[in-house]
Amino acid sequence: MTDFQVSVSETDGVVSLSLTGELDLATAGRLESELRRVEGGGPSVLIIDLRQLRFIDSTGLRLIIGADARAREDGRRMAIVPGPVSVHKVFELALLDKRLEFIEDPSTLEGA
């Protein structure tokens, strides 16, 4: 079975989702329900941390694009901490490195 975990932390309305392992068709459901749950709490900033992610497929990409679209609609800031080269390449290939907000250091937002 694919190994995948989501851990959630929150400080002053900044919610951070840290993804570990492989995000694909088999595990996307878990991220999706976690995203919906967190968004329901109305955070002002949502951070998706991909530093521990080892693999992402198109299903995973779709979830992140969807979360970004909802963030724009709800007037929430969403930022992504880039994953390792193999993961980040998937974003670059689709020019998503230009279309989504990527930040190197999540602490700059968490302290805000």
Add this chain to the structure above:
Amino acid sequence: MTRVLSKATSIGEAAPKILGAVGESLGWDVGAIWTIDRGVLRCVDVWKAPGLDVPEFEAITREKTFPPGVGLPGRVWSTGASAWIEDVGRDDNFPRASMAAAEGLHGAFAFPISSGAGVLGVVEAFSRQVREPDEDLLEMMAAIGTQIGLFIQHREAEDSIRASERRFAFLAEAGALLAASLNYERTLAKVARLGVPDLADWCAVDVLEPDGTIRRLAVAHTDPAKVALANRMRRRYPPEDAGAGLGKVLRTGRSELYPQIAPDSLETIAFDDEHLNILQSLGLTSGMWVPLTARGRTLGAITFASSDSGRVYGPEDLSLADELGRLAGVAVDNARLYEERSHIARTLQRSLLPPRLPEIPGIEVAARYRAAGEGNEVGGDFYDVFEVGKGAWAVMIGDVCGKGAGAAAITGLARHTLRTAAMSEWRPRRILVVLNEALVRNETDEYCTVAFARLSSMGKRVRVTLACGGHPPPLFLGADGTVEAAGRPGTLLGVFPDPEFATAVLDLQPGDALLFYTDGVTESRPGVGLSETALRDLLVSRTGDSAEKLADAVERAAVEAQPDGPRDDIAIVCVRVSE
């Protein structure tokens, strides 16, 4: 007496001991024990005092059956009370009187074996003397009769528990077989074999085909010679025409139980003398037919019949068989749904891929497609190669995110939009913009990635104009063994209303190749899959190979790099300028 009963495992085993105990301790000469069997009293055993022989009386007793009220046993059965006859020769309700008189038997008494449920059997005792009624003796015997009754009841309860345990074990085993496989034909044959000999001497499974014909899937019989006989009969006398049994169950969807098949009843169902002959030689004594049902429809039937074993089917057997019919019906239904779904998926998949690749003068083209999984879902990868003008060709490859019906619809939309757009617009970048608009307007969550190239023959070389939307860039393999990615990143199609695509132009010389692929090829997870670097190395090692050989090598490497089977669809298109 209690000791005798507690050691016995059946009434048949206990009977001689009971009779012996009664006869010897009380000084009576002959005893008989009767139990109720299908509406009459039938003798289970006869006991005689040592040295005594009463052949005529014993023979008639073992042979004769008594309905309620008739004879000494019938009288005790109908009244539920003990009875005493001083001399059977002078009794007017004792049909065996002449045999008894001839062999010197006179006095008799009988008592019921009874339980709370009523009379279960009768015990008789006979004496060579004329005997005065003995009330104390009758009272004692009544108590013994109750004790024997309890014993029988207890044994019957145990038998019924054992039988229900066997039934449960049978159903559990059959259920496990049926659930384990989608190949219902093979599974039902196993179920038929499972039924023999525990449940039947003869078990057959028939399914109703969509055109209304009945197809025999499996037959199991304790005697293989009879299988051949039955198969011959079935060919000659189709069950569709039969008014009873299989044909009827398939028409009505209701099970049929024939506890006893009397030899003369066969005449009423036989089509002709030869049929009757075969029916008789099959020697069927009892039978039941249950429908295979699922979602209110009858899909077939299971036949259970007994012959040599003499087993008689009752309501409990029927309810077990009915349950098996339901289990098997659901299994057949599931398997058929699955087959149907796979068939639809394959048909749809074929409609999303070109039936054949065009012949392009001076350019070799090869394509490979491999859907992930068991082939029951439509994959999201697509490719196409077609002519767009004189000496100009379009090559495209794409990947729709997701699987199943939704993805298939987007795949169809993408492929046809690209084909149509390519007829009026020659710039690949503009063609991707048209598709992006169509997908954004479509307002689904699905998106796709595409690499689209226009190939134009320019003498010996071929000019490639290429645009990518979120798709891995095709790999250029030079005749000299160099490999590089061709094309620049572009946005995914169907996500942003303001897409961004870049055009790349490259010229292929004779011997140069261009490999288009989907990310199923390079699905590289930690430890599994073909990395992009490995793919490049592979191409370099294949420099000079034809387009067909290159496509083969890439497909094989991609599949072999995922030992558990590809998790994503794999699509490959390779073009190469002939040398």
